[in-house]
Amino acid sequence: MGDDSEWMKLPIDQKCEHKLWKARLNGYEEALKLFQKIDDEKSPEWSKYLGLIKKFVTDSNAVAQLKGLEAALAYVENAHVAGKTTGEVASGVVNKVFNQPKARAKELGEDICLMYIEIEKGEAIQEELLKGLDNKNPKIIVACIETLRKALSEFGSKIISLKPIIKVLPKLFESREKAVRDEAKLLAVEIYRWIRDALRPPLQNINSVQLKELEEEWIKVSSAAPKQTRFLRSQQELKAKFEQQQGLGGDADGGDDDEEEAVPQVDAYELLEAVEILSKLPKDFYEKIEAKKWQERKEALEAVEVLVKNPKLESGDYADLVKALKKVVGKDTNVMLVALAAKCLAGLATGLRKKFGQYAGHVVPTILEKFKEKKPQVVQALQEAIDAIFLTTTLQNISEDILAVMDNKNPTIKQQTSLFIARSFRHCTPSTLPKSLLKPFCAALLKHINDSAPEVRDAGFEALGTALKVAGEKAVNPFLADVDKLKLDRIKECAEKVELVYGKKTGGAAEKKEGKPVAGKAAALPGPAGDKETKDAATKPGPLKKTSAVKAGAPPKKGKPATAAGTGGAGAKGKKGPETKEIFESELSIEVCEEKAAAVLPASCIQQLDSGNWKERLACMEEFQKAVELMERSEMPCQALVRMLAKKPGWKETNFQVMQMKLHIVALIAQKGNFSKTSAQVVLDGLVDKVGDVKCGTNAKEAMTAIAEACQLPWTAEQLVAMAFSQKNPKNQSETLNWLANAIKEFGFSGLNVKAFISNVKTALAATNPAVRTSAITLLGVMYLYVGPSLRMFFEDEKPALLSQIDAEFEKMQGQTAPAPTRGISRHNVGGVDDGEEEEQEEVGNDVVDLLPRTDIGDKITAELVSKIGDKNWKIRKEGLDEVTSIINEAKFIQPNIGELPAALKGRLNDSNKILVQQTLSILQQLATAMGPNIKQYVKNLGIPVITVLGDSKNNVRAAALATVNAWAEQTGMKEWLEGEDLSEELKKENPFLRQELLGWLAEKLPALRSVPSDLLLCVPHLYSCLEDRNGDVRKKAQDALPFFMMHLGFEKMAKATGKLKPTSKDQVLAMLEKAKANMPAKPAPPAKASSRVVGGAAPAKFQPTSAFADDLGSNNMESKPDLKKAKAGGLSSKTKGVQGKKVPSKPNLKEDDDKSGPIFIIVPNGKEQRMKEEKALKVLKWNFTTPRDEYIEQLKTQMSTCVAKWLQDEMFHADFQHHNKALTVMIEHLESEKDGVISCLDLILKWLTLRFFDTNTSVLMKALEYLKLLFNMLSQEEYHLTENEASSFIPYLILKVGEPKDVIRKDVRAILNRMCLIYPASKMFPFIMEGTKSKNSKQRAECLEELGCLVGSYGMNVCQPTPGKALKEMAAHIGDRDNTVRNAALNTIVTVYNVHGDQVFKLIGNLSEKDMSMLEERIKRSAKRPSSAPVRQAEEKPQRTQSISANTSMIRKGQAEDMSSKLNQNRNVGNHSETAHTVPREFQLDLDEIENDNGTVRCEMPALVQHKLDDIFEPVLIPEPKIRAVSPHFDDMHSNTASTINFVISQVASGDINTSIQALTQLFQIESLAREASTGVLKDLMHGLITLMLDSRIEDLEEGEQVIRSVNLLVVKVLEKSDQTNILSALLVLLQDSLLATANLEVAPKFSELVMKCLWRMVRLLPETINSINLDRILLDIHIFMKVFPKEKLKQCKSEFPIRTLKTLLHTLCKLKGPKILDHLTMIDNKNESELEAHLCRVMKHSMDQTGKADKDTEKGASRIEEKASKAKVNDILAEIFKKIGSKENTKEGLAELYEYKKKYSDADIEPFLKNSSQFFQSYVERGLRLIETEREGKGRIATSTGISPQMEGTCVPASTHTVSSSIGNTNGEEVGPSVYLERLKILRQRCGLDNAKQEDRTPLTSLLSKPTLPTVASSTDMLHSKLSQLRESREQYQHLDLDSNQTHSSGIGTTLASPSSAAANIDDLKKRLERIKSSRK
Secondary structure, three states: OHHHHHHHOOOHHHHHOOOOHHHHHHHHHHHHHHHHHOOOOOOOHHHHOOOOHHHHHOOOOHHHHHHHHHHHHHHHHHOHHHHHHHHHHHHHHHHHHOOOOOHHHHHHHHHHHHHHHHHHHHHHHHHHHHHHOOOOOHHHHHHHHHHHHHHHHHHOOOOOOHHHHHHHHHHHHOOOOHHHHHHHHHHHHHHHHHHHHHHOHHHOOOOHHHHHHHHHHHHHOOOOOOOOOOOOHHHHHHHHHHHHHHHHHOOOOOHHHHHHHHOOOOOHHHHOOOEOOHHHOOOOHHHHHOOOOHHHHHHHHHHHHHHHOOOOEOOOOOHHHHHHHHHHHHHOOOHHHHHHHHHHHHHHHHHHHHHHHHHHHHHHHHHHHHOOOOOHHHHHHHHHHHHHHHOOOOHHHHHHHHHHHHOOOOHHHHHHHHHHHHHHHHOOOOOOOOHHHHHHHHHHHHHHHOOOOHHHHHHHHHHHHHHHHHHOHHHHHHHHOOOOHHHHHHHHHHHHHOOOOOOOOOOHHHHHHOOOOOOOOOOOOOOOOOHHHHHHHHHOOOOOOOOOOOOOOOOOOOOOOOOOOOOOOOOOOOOOOOOOOOOOOOOOOHHHHHHHHHHHOOHHHHHHOOOOOHHHHHHHHHHHHHHHHHOOHHHOOHHHHHHHHHOOOHHHOOOHHHHHHHHHHHHHHHHHOOOOHHHHHHHHHHHHHHHOOOOOHHHHHHHHHHHHHHHOHHHHHHHHHHHHHHOOOHHHHHHHHHHHHHHHHHHOOOOOOHHHHHHHHHHHHOOOOHHHHHHHHHHHHHHHHHHOHHHHHHHOOOOHHHHHHHHHHHHHHOOOOOOOOOOOOOOOOOOOOOHHHHHHHHHHHHHHHHHOOOEOOHHHOOHHHHHHHOOOOHHHHHHHHHHHHHHHHHHOOEOOOOOOHHHHHHHHOOOOOHHHHHHHHHHHHHHHHHHHHHHHHHHHHHHHHHHHHOOOOOHHHHHHHHHHHHHHHHHHOOHHHHOOOHHHHHHHOOOHHHHHHHHHHHHHHHHHOOOOOHHHHHHHHHHHHHHOOOOHHHHHHHHHHHHHHHHHHHHHHHHHHHHHOOHHHHHHHHHHHHHHHHOOOOOOOOOOOOOOOEOOEOOOOOOOOOHHHHHHHOOOOOOOOHHHHOOOOOOOOHHHOOOEOOOOEOHHHHHHHHHHHOOOEOOOOOHHHHHHHHHHOOOOOOOOOOOOOHHHHHHHHHHHHOOEOHHHHHHHOOOOHHHHHHHHHHHHHHHOOOHHHHHHOHHHHHHHHHHHHOOOOHHHHHHHHHHHHHHHHHHHHOOOOOOHHHHHOOHHHHHHHHHOOOHHHHHHHHHHHHHHOOOOOHHHHHHHHHHHOOOOOHHHHHHHHHHHHHHHHHHOHHHOOOOHHHHHHHHHHHHHOOOHHHHHHHHHHHHHHHHHHOOHHHHHHOOOOHHHHHHHHHHHHHOOOOOOOOOOOHHHHHHHHOOOOOOOOOHHHHHHHOOOHHHHHHHHOOOOOOOOOOOOOHHHHOOHHHHHHOOOOOOOOOOOOOOOOOHHHHOOOOOOOOOOOOOOOOHHHHHHOHHHHHHHHHHHHOOOOHHHHHHHHHHHOOOHHHHOOOOHHHHHHHHHHHHHHHHOHHHHHOOOHHHHHHHHHHHHHHHHHHOOHHHHHHHHHHHHHHHHHHHHOOOOOHHHHHHHHHHHHHHHHHHHHHHHHOOHHHHHHHHHHHHHHOOHHHHHOOOOOHHHHHHHHHHHHHHHHHHHHHHHHOOOOOOHHHOOHHHHHHHHHHHHHHHHOOOOHHHHHHHHHHOOOOOOOOHHHHHHHHHHHHHOOOOHHHHHHHHHHHHHHOOOOOOHHHHHOOOHHHHHHHHHHHHHHHHHHHHHHHHHHHOOOOHHHHHHHOOOOOOOOOOOOOOOOOOOOOHHHHHHHHHHHHHHOOOOOOOHHHOOOOHHHOOOOOOOOOOOOOOHHHHHHHHHHHHHHHHHHHHHHOOOOOOOOOOOOOOOHHHHHHHHHHHHHHHHHHHHHHO
16 A cells, blocks of 8 residues: 555645546545535636546546546536636547446536536537537437437526527437437427427428327427526526425416516527528529420429428529519419419518518519409419518518509409408507508508408408507507498407417407507417517507506597597597597588577577677677587587578678677687587688688687687698688788698697698799788798708799798798697597607608609619610710619609619629719619608618628728718618618628728617617627727727617627637627626617696696707607708707797796806816826826727716716717717807806817717717817917817827818818917927828828928928937838828928928938939929028917916927027028028028027037038128017016916017017016926027027127127026026036037037036035925936946046036035935936946045034035135145145134135045145144134024024025025014024034934025125136126125115015125125124123
């Protein structure tokens, strides 16, 4: 057992792999225990075993294998990662477990497979098991079948897909092994249990004995629906539900719902293999089918018949075959062949299903016509054919064709059509049989039930009965209003008998109540009876859920009813009576009327009716009125009463009072009685006669309105208008039209017969009487509100003058909303809001479109024209297309019959000539508009091919195709497009253009749909492959479309569809789905129902849009008429049903309107700055993306919520682009009025606009660009300056749009880029545009290059960033571009640069290939322009640069950087001086100040030394008078308005007068906030320029040269003091480094470096005051870089030792001021070893610690501050001099003091050499003396404080002092002294005691007041500048001491030198003496 013990020690996983089986067995056992123990399914322990599980199941030792299987099962059950092992483990189980003799092994193998299925790995397992069926070992096959059967029985057919199993079943039945056959039988029985008869067709061909056995088994299968008993991990809720039911006692009722859900109906068709038959057609089929002999034709048809018997056919182009068969059906004389062809068509339709839909429209009319045949077998064949075809399409699509034959004279055709309709209806559900379809069918069928032929009547009854059964009484009854009782009963009887396809039980109750079929498909239904319908049935089982009582008062299709019905009595269903829809009365004779009237009216009344005395007649009328008022509705004989009124004198009554009463009574009767049309006929004529009467007109109108309410407006109006125009009186005509206009507003528009009115309106428009014309135009205006722009189509042929009047009227109505109807609805059942309402609304628009007179152009589409379109010669094809265009143009509106045109046009869509393709597309677009909604039937055979064109490589062709598809979709809706497989077939094509366009289109259309056909699911697999497409755009579009697919299909379906993907893809796609799930939009709500109607009055409006928005309400509100889509001018939309008066909206709306009246942008103080800070600090996402992700949109939404009006924000972030357009319109309107608001939200507005750039909708883009143009104009007027943040988050996206295919857009974008230069410096725009040239889009590259050319042309070379050289090299690279336009643009740009810059261009662009260079030279030659002068716009640009409102923008930097001489040098080198002497080159006429800057010897562009031709300067030049004002004396007063100040100053910097220019610069540097803005770069350039100017020898030749130098000197001092100290120090260090390098290369005179160093010394002396405001890290980084370039050795080699001393002094001072802390400031230096900086600092630190011990730093500070310049003699000489003095007895004290001062000044000065040679005694003497002086100085410090001179006052000479001025500033008269003085004392005491001062650097230096301000000795020969620099500073300091001494306070301003330097010195001596006295007295 020795070896046992070895493996016993191994860890479990290693045991499992051991070569000894025992070890493995032990390992498996322990693994099993471990697996059962681990609770956490995500534990890392699981991953260890990932690779081992396969070995567990395939172990070669049977005993170990059993244990291994148990462990594997536990693993699969518990481990989170088990899914990854599916494939290998399953194949191991199949191959190595199923062949084992032990039953237990097999069982475990099966369990493992089932467990994998449970953890969602069903597909992979099924795949492995199916592979196992091909194994040679029958044991394995049997086990695989058994496992499949178990899986199916437990998990059900939803999870186990049956198709692949059924496919292999026949093969299994053929197996030699009985065991396999038996197992197959059991599997077949199990499958049958789930799908029933759908299994029969696939097994038709197996052995008949087996089939018989199967049949016997199948009969035994229980009829109860099977249920899933085992659930996936994702189905846990289902599981819980199932267990609960089991607990309740088995199959509780609650199970029914699940049942429906659990058993998906499997369609046998799906399980079949599609067969391709087109290629199998006989070769000579098409000849034979045309043959003369009927036998040959029969042969051809029989061949087809055999092929179409295949139950499922492969999709393909069957157009020709269908055409041939159609011809036989329609034209063949042999009826047998007709029947045969019909059978073939039926076979095709059954085999192709939905794919046959596109041919249905061609065939249906032919078959229906052919029903005239009497032979039963022909009729039967035709019936079968048309039924099969019906299932491939929808009733909607073929309704036109059916209705067309309904009026045929032949009774057989009528009968068969009705029967066909009846059969079709059975396949419908309430949702697929909407009212819009029912209306025309019922109308046609009603004619049939009154037909003379009994068989036609019977068929009609059956069809109507079926309709009643399917749609429910509520929907159908309105159309049966005119049917008498007998017929109605007959229809109901038929309805009882009807058996619906969708499992509808007969038997009244359910049906009577709701008319809703039960959702569930009859199992036996083999036909493809559309899943779609089932879905709809399931989702909305009935038209009406809320009101169970079907209201008899349901509105008929025509108009809102206004009948005598009460509130819609629920009981009165069929019986005639007061509650039916409309009252019908037969005409009564006058006698009967008199009788009836006598019964209800007083006798006297009847007698006096025709009295000769008008008073009697009047009295009679009064009685009549009373009687009517008191009568009950039920007993009022309306007809009799109105007949009495009409009785002589009737309407010829001459007395107006009687007439008024009479008319009033008519109105009363109409309101109070059951007033029928018959009664109305009696009075209408009289009313029309009186309507124009001045006195009786109003009463007549009142009566008309009452009748309209009783008999419905449509009928009444038609009668009235017809009567009015049949008589001559113009007054009556115009008043009738006026009444109608008003009535329409009151009653609404539904049901009105527009066509009838239009003919009358046309008559009225032609009338001679102007009043009639005016009334007609007013009426048109009102109709326009409801009908929309399509109304104009009827009047296009009117005279122009009239047309313009009509247009003006329409214009007035634009933007108004149709008021909600207030009449004609009061008698409705208020609760009854039903689907019908929705359709009614829809109908209004549809009706109008339907009414348009449509031309039939069928006969114009001749065979000749069709052959032309298909001709080989493209010119002839073009002629054909032109003809079609003109035919459609002439016809304007056409009928759907267009003959062979579709096929011809389809051929042209893939024409090789792209121009013809585009022409075809535009014809199709026209066709859609001309044909209107009827274009639906051509979607499949013409619309889908247009989608194929979206894959064209040409951009413009794709754009045209997209426009066409949109035009079609607008007419057809989306359903037609999404049905069937066509769309998914298109998406399947791997064409990136097609995919991205199609997905883009779907993403735009899907969000607006409320429901989609289930076929959309077919697109999903292709959508997933698009998500992983190689092309980035396709991927992006697919991601965009994902949420919209999910919105309709749901996450579950989408996730399930990923099952077929590869594992890697699946994970990625699932991740995307999760993301999309979060962003999934909600489905659009169903249209708001008009439930806000109130009986008898106006409904309060829920939402009254302001006119700006009214035009949109139609857009996503399904109710409003589709027609309004064209230009919704505000059609009736049920959301806006409020009564909107002419002007004032009704009360409830005021609040809404107020909301919109406020400002749209709310100004949040500092909001923008805050947002920028957040973005900088990365608290929010930086606006930077390739396509905007949702998190960006959400972030923007959140940021906007505080500063944008809520309603506007809703518009801005709406899913529908029309809302974006609206938002832009509002923003444009508010732009001028809310400038500040816009500016405060500008960053957000620009970001929102960048999102719009990613929209596909052009109208939004155009609108956005229009807004941008206006916006940038406004900003430049406001002199605003874009911030960096705004620019960087907007410009790159704008530049993307410069590559748009549409010219207009490109032009707009370019215009915007131009305008941007007014508010953002061109030099900063440059890099953005340069970035744009790297795009893949060649148009964008070309446009960007052109734009760069424009920038250089306009602003000169200075815009080129980072340097002209780099920029030009990048531009020149494009000369070799593969795209011609890009090459041209690059050449043109470089030529532009050449024109500005001359031959130097060639240097800058570097090496080009020969070809490119020759192209460039050629182009330069061609461009006749010689290099002209400096750019024109330069002068403009400087002022523009500075239009900043906020001082924090980096304005100054630009201003100066581009003013510096380097800029001019660049521009000037170009000048060619060939002109004659008196015309000085242009650039010398400009900025004269900058000419002074120029210098022949010192070249500012550092490396190259250029010689200028300066002769021109010395020509007698006329110096122009400065146009700009001299500096304002009130300059300080202007500080308040920063922006204007800046503009003013900068305009002066650019002045031609050098003094003005320098003065302006000085002033710039006086304003602290501005001075601090200057960046390092700008300061470097400025100092460079100023120093160069001072050293320029030519200045001395000018008469005021001295003066200039002095001014510049002053300016330099200002710059040093006032700039940001970090920036200026940094600038000086960089400048020193550059100048030293240049000096070393002999390019720059050493004086330049010297002056730079002197400036540095000056800065060093300022350090003690400014140390706290300096960013030391940056300075040390600059020093580090300096020391890297100039190590100590190299510096020591310099001729002058100033550089090394300067550096040491600087470092020493910093060390002294910061102490050891200085070493913490090396953070910015990456590699500290590169230079000696760190070492040096440590040395200095050590040195100073050793030297001074606890020396008082304040004293050092003071000394260093007052100490002036070092003497110009050599340092060694100075020290030698000092030591001499110390050595001599007389001067020893003075010498020590000087040495002390010197050491303070040059802290790192080395005095060691001098001490080394002396004796030890001398050394200690010197040290002691120095220490004494130090303590003495401290004493002075103390005395000084006690005199009450406030130490802070010293700081006032620099306004920017960082020290806080304490409250004791003014108390210098010996009063109470502020605490800071005591603090200072405490500090000195602490130091004496050896305690440290934690924060001494922060204190104000005390002793600085007392040090001696010596005037330096200036060596004027060398140091002009230096004297100037010091003068200002000293005079200030002296003045200040004097000031303090005389105990005055001195305000912190800019010190102006009042006292002369000499008097100041005297005063200081005085002060010294006084101090000496005090000192001695204290001793």
